[in-house]
Amino acid sequence: MQKLRLAALALVCCSLGWAGSAVAEDGVSASAIKIGMANATSGPAAGLGLQLRAGAKAYLDKINAGGGVNGRAVALVSVDDAYDPLQSAAATRALIDTDKVFALFGYVGTPTSTAAVPIAAKAGVPYLFPFSGAEFLRNPVIPVVFNFRASYFDETEALVAHLTGALGVKKIALFIQDDEFGEAGKAGVVRALSKRRLSVALEARYSRNTIDIEAGLARLKSQAPEAVIFIGTYRPLASLVKKAGQAGVKARFLTVSFVGSSEFIKHAGDAGNGVVISQVMPSPDDGADPLVKLYHADVLPAARNYGSLEGYANAMILVEALRRCGREPTRAGLLRALEQLQMNAGGMPVAFSAQRHQGSDRVYLTQVKGGRVTPVDKL
Template sequence: MKTKTLITALGLFVAALAPAAMAENGVTATEIKIGMANALTGPTSGLGLGVKSGSEAYFKKVNAAGGVNGRKITLVSEDDGYDPPRTAAATEKLIKKDNVFALFGYVGTPTSKAALSMAVDNNVPFFAPFTGAEFLRAPVNKQIFNIRSSYFNEIEMQVERLVSDAGVTKFGLFYQEDTYGKVGKEGLQLALQKRKTSIAAEGHYMRNTEDVDAGLAALLAVKPEAVLMVGTYKACAALVQKAHAAGYKPKFFNLSFVGTANFIKAAGEAAEGVYITQVVPSPFDDSIPIVKQYQADMKAAGVHEFDYTSFEGYIDAAALVEGLKKAGPELTRAGFLAALEKMNVNLGGLDIAFGPQDHQGLNKVYLTKVHKGKPVSVSKL
């Protein structure tokens, strides 16, 4: 009799444990844990803080309305200082200690690369990194989903406008000496090869520094008509300021990753006339429904300054939530990834779609020019 009672009790104990054992990492009946590692301190902190503030504003609204299928989103954030070894350590913590459901909102190419193998090896979704690097797009990886357009797309537009609108034939490149800079250099080489030309001069600098003197000297030796910059806001601002001081004023172009508001603030008057390609619509154009929503939700979160970086974080969060909704109440990583591959949604006037062979949600590139201290949309140079 005692044996039978013991077996029954043991069976009930195992049954009670079964739901917990079968539960997906980072998911409970009331919570979904999302992990984020990016630069919250250091010379690139404006980007990490921007992405975080925009995404938090959206998550706050979703949670206030009851969450996703009854589960509220908890964002577990780590500071990596835009330093790949710190990114790797933070990612390991997020996956193995914090047990997050997915990784989200990483900022940077070298930092994303440092996190990627851990995400893939542990079957953790890697969603909406703030980088246009090609290795996150081709070949398609089942774990990786990008929202923003690629750097290759941005650079192709820059070169097309410079050639078609301004007749530029001599192109210069200023880049960060790491994976990010090399991806940008490859994109420029491809765009110029299509037009049977090549880079006329190039200079570089080291990540997390503003030591641009050697890079500027290399450009001044040739003085190309246009300089494409593949760097972060402080270094690019320093280059433009020092170039102007030396009497060199080519057509300067920045990629979206520079962080438009941060660049304009850092460069001051030297920012005037600099072109920046963007991968999301203007955060100031409230005729677009999602922009109006973004502005209202940022204000509700206590943020009254709008910029491209926080707006991109907001869009990324909105897309993530749509994917979670479509995965259904029985949330698993496999179900989430499968739902994303079928996702085609309109987020307040912005169409985001994925497919089995296309894990990039947006493809459009927008051109802006700094005018009177603000980024203004332009169609031609």
């Protein structure tokens, strides 16, 4: 009788898809954990996605060469969304439904995240460390979304403080990408100016994935602001500063980290000199910084830039969270581990909680000088 009962139990277990152990989560096998990444590796924002992926891959390659995480390799499944929300949504569905990834990681952009996050949230799939400072990814807290980088509120506060404090500038214009990213940056600038009883002097816009900045440039020329805070990608900003110089516009230009410093410098040439860029990572050239020192050991000089450094740090945090999930990782366990995570990413403090899914609020002000990015406090 006892043997019959055990046999019946075994049949029930098999019918439920398990026999003596829990059913594995999607993306988890005996040898690997699959992580999905959809971002721009083609099109006018390709430099951002390629850099972020290169840095993450460098760190994951090192971890996998050393045996992986709790005996499993971390396998990065990378697809291109060309910085297009529709493509990002389709790629996200494919990564979840077809590739069966354990988590999503390293997306690039606010409009793309706007399209992808609802899909991830509905499926209960962690959406980790997007290359965006948008406030909707932070407040209110979305259970599956975790951000490492400082927010656009943090970055624009630093830019406005620099302009109004150290430089005494008050007539500040906005030149923004006409979408969710532009609106996210605008909200930060307006907030920072309001704290100082100031308002935006004028606003100009351009369409995403274009370099059509002519109409906005005409407004800058006619109204002569003292400074322009640009919220967009590297190619339109490069075009803007070139043509602004030719048109005799004397305004200072400032932008947030999403622009991609190295790609901006490559496209802007000498016209980029003087542009102030807020960063959320230390300088990738600063070998004295503990995080950067680790990064230099794994990333060749030609691939060193702010984007790949951020990808490298993101992967470091991901690996530590996966380690804390133990030998039978689950998505719920990963989210719990992240909410309890306090660590140093190569000396850079990272802290999450149930109430705060942003790990760092550090901002570093830099300025382009002689084709290189230099910390403002060292100019």
